[in-house]
Amino acid sequence: MGSKPESDSSDARQAAKSDTRSAIDGAAMAILRIESGKRVRSSVVLVVVFALLAAMYFAMFPSIQEEAELLEDAFPAVFFDMFGIEALHTIEGFIAAEIYSFFWIVLVGIYFAYVGAGMIAKDVDERKMDLTLSNPVSRESVVLQKIAALWLPLVVLNVGVGGIVLLGGIIIGEPLDPVAVTMVHLLSIPYLLVCGAIGLLISVVIDHVRTARATALTVVFVLWLVEGVSRLDEDYEWIGAVGPSRYYDETAILVREEYAFADAGILLAVFLVLLVLAVLLFTRRDI
Amino acid sequence: MCAQTETLDTEPDHDATTISLDGLTKRYGDVTANDAVSFDVGAGEIFGYLGPNGAGKTTTIRLLLGLIKPTSGSAAVLGADIRDRRALTAVKANIGYLPDSLGFEERQTGRQVLDYFARMRGDERREELLELFHPPLDKRVETYSHGNKRMLGIVQAFMHDPDLAILDEPTSGLDPLKQDRMHAFLEEERDAGKTIFFSSHVLSEVQRVCDRVGIIRNGGLVALEDVDDLLKRSGKRVRVQLAEPVDESAFVTSEMIDVEIIDATVRFTYTGKPAELLEYLVQFAVEDVDISDPQLDDIFKHYYGDDSPSGAG
Numbered sequence: 001m002g003s004k005p006e007s008d009s010s011d012a013r014q015a016a017k018s019d020t021r022s023a024i025d026g027a028a029m030a031i032l033r034i035e036s037g038k039r040v041r042s043s044v045v046l047v048v049v050f051a052l053l054a055a056m057y058f059a060m061f062p063s064i065q066e067e068a069e070l071l072e073d074a075f076p077a078v079f080f081d082m083f084g085i086e087a088l089h090t091i092e093g094f095i096a097a098e099i100y101s102f103f104w105i106v107l108v109g110i111y112f113a114y115v116g117a118g119m120i121a122k123d124v125d126e127r128k129m130d131l132t133l134s135n136p137v138s139r140e141s142v143v144l145q146k147i148a149a150l151w152l153p154l155v156v157l158n159v160g161v162g163g164i165v166l167l168g169g170i171i172i173g174e175p176l177d178p179v180a181v182t183m184v185h186l187l188s189i190p191y192l193l194v195c196g197a198i199g200l201l202i203s204v205v206i207d208h209v210r211t212a213r214a215t216a217l218t219v220v221f222v223l224w225l226v227e228g229v230s231r232l233d234e235d236y237e238w239i240g241a242v243g244p245s246r247y248y249d250e251t252a253i254l255v256r257e258e259y260a261f262a263d264a265g266i267l268l269a270v271f272l273v274l275l276v277l278a279v280l281l282f283t284r285r286d287i
Numbered sequence: 288m289c290a291q292t293e294t295l296d297t298e299p300d301h302d303a304t305t306i307s308l309d310g311l312t313k314r315y316g317d318v319t320a321n322d323a324v325s326f327d328v329g330a331g332e333i334f335g336y337l338g339p340n341g342a343g344k345t346t347t348i349r350l351l352l353g354l355i356k357p358t359s360g361s362a363a364v365l366g367a368d369i370r371d372r373r374a375l376t377a378v379k380a381n382i383g384y385l386p387d388s389l390g391f392e393e394r395q396t397g398r399q400v401l402d403y404f405a406r407m408r409g410d411e412r413r414e415e416l417l418e419l420f421h422p423p424l425d426k427r428v429e430t431y432s433h434g435n436k437r438m439l440g441i442v443q444a445f446m447h448d449p450d451l452a453i454l455d456e457p458t459s460g461l462d463p464l465k466q467d468r469m470h471a472f473l474e475e476e477r478d479a480g481k482t483i484f485f486s487s488h489v490l491s492e493v494q495r496v497c498d499r500v501g502i503i504r505n506g507g508l509v510a511l512e513d514v515d516d517l518l519k520r521s522g523k524r525v526r527v528q529l530a531e532p533v534d535e536s537a538f539v540t541s542e543m544i545d546v547e548i549i550d551a552t553v554r555f556t557y558t559g560k561p562a563e564l565l566e567y568l569v570q571f572a573v574e575d576v577d578i579s580d581p582q583l584d585d586i587f588k589h590y591y592g593d594d595s596p597s598g599a600g
Contacts, residue, residue: 127390128390
């Protein structure tokens with residue numbers, strides 16, 4: 001640097017650096033903490049929505065059970081194929097159909113995509129990212145802390161809704177297998193993470209938060225739709241392989257107690273690929 | 288000649304350069320937001336970065352913080368090359384930043400916002416700063432006025448006692464009392480050896496607090512000089528209201544430029560000493576005098592030419 005030694009100022013700077021080291025360690029958690037806090041309200045609201053839905057469906061089940069055959073005749077078979085519905089007369093089949101095959105996969109999937117899509121785009125849009133990145137925190141760390149904050153909705157929703165479903169079964173005298181209910185939630189985590197990462201990737205690419213969110217919702221919904229429709233025709237079933245919902249089968253888990261760990265592994269791998277892609281893109285772009 | 292002046296200008300600061308820009312350029316398609324900007328900011332000075340809105344001040348600041356990447360050229364901040372992300376991230380622990388547009392978590396209270404930044408980089412000077420600038424800490428940021436937001440921004444920018452503060456239009460939205468307080472605070476910080484990089488479009492503000500000034504226009508640096516020199520060259524904008532119309536040749540002196548006479552009102556830029564102007568005016572039947580700082584654009588027009596920027600120093 002300079003020709004004359006400036007020991008005074010460089011010593012001071014060195015001291016300042018060691019002083020701030022503890023602050024830098026704190027930076028590794030500050031974003032995770034604030035982001036987690038932001039997810040509390042919406043997660044709780046979603047659990048309440050599921051509690052109301054569950055109350056309705058569990059109350060309906062005894063009367064539905066008697067008419068299950070009628071119901072199965074009343075709707076065309078494609079309807080059941082598309083949603084992967086079977087064994088409606090059992091509580092497992094009924095709950096898989098009513099709660100998990102639509103509300104969990106679509107509603108919660110879209111929620112994760114929505115949250116993911118806001119992670120970067122919202123902060124860039126509102127100029128929050130300027131302040132965030134003025135801290136001694138790397139862009140990699142910002143993305144990872146934000147995605148890590150999904151632990152909160154994952155825990156709240158899975159524990160909350162899983163508990164409600166188990167409780168509902170006990171209340172109406174049709175207890176569900178706790179292992180199967182645990183697995184239906186556990187194996188949905190990779191699926192939800194993929195939805196979140198789809199949102200995140202879009203969030204990194206699109207600057208306007210509304211556009212990013214709308215795009216993410218549409219992508220997740222269309223993927224679900226394509227996967228569902230593709231099941232109707234064996235010739236086109238392969239197309240549905242692009243839909244993450246292909247790798248999560250709630251009915252198989254609850255009704256047949258089949259746990260597809262390999263499929264969950266595929267989803268986790270896809271999640272990691274999307275995450276790495278998002279980090280790489282974010283570290284290379286202007287904000 | 289020109290090169291010599293530049294060497295003389297930058298020599299004293301050379302050993303302790305805090306910010307150093309070298310041909311820093313940022314283009315967005317056809318728009319050149321920063322055009323080969325080069326200058327140094329020495330340790331322990333208040334450097335004013337002056338230019339009209341849209342001149343490229345914020346672009347420079349965002350380049351220095353690594354928020355955007357230069358198209359060409361480079362810069363170093365506290366010894367870290369801005370293209371070296373890792374090095375730049377490390378020195379940010381020692382930088383305070385006050386952006387032009389403050390993006391806080393609106394739902395949080397001022398206190399929670401400060402807690403958040405404290406976890407990122409420390410807050411040893413929080414209480415001391417809150418005595419000078421006191422945003423309502425228990426209220427949510429979404430209820431804050433411009434001034435309160437700006438005060439919260441000032442506290443977060445300085446509470447970890449950084450060696451370098453980068454401030455983008457720091458006093459906009461502050462009432463005059465708080466502006467004075469801010470100026471005094473910046474001078475204290477400078478005297479304590481801190482470096483302040485201060486962007487503004489208000490000439491008088493830069494004149495008051497800055498030691499040296501760089502003027503940017505249309506993305507290019509058009510001047511780099513001591514504030515005292517700038518003041519000498521910029522003159523004052525004067526409006527004189529006379530009792531009766533006056534003949535131009537009888538009134539105008541060589542120190543008056545850009546003269547405009549309408550009936551009994553004379554407007555001009557005075558490049559001499561204010562005291563001499565007042566002495567001179569006494570001989571006329573003056574009804575009213577208004578002396579003010581010239582607009583930045585006037586300075587550009589008279590001292591740096593109206594065409595494309597002439598380049599650094």
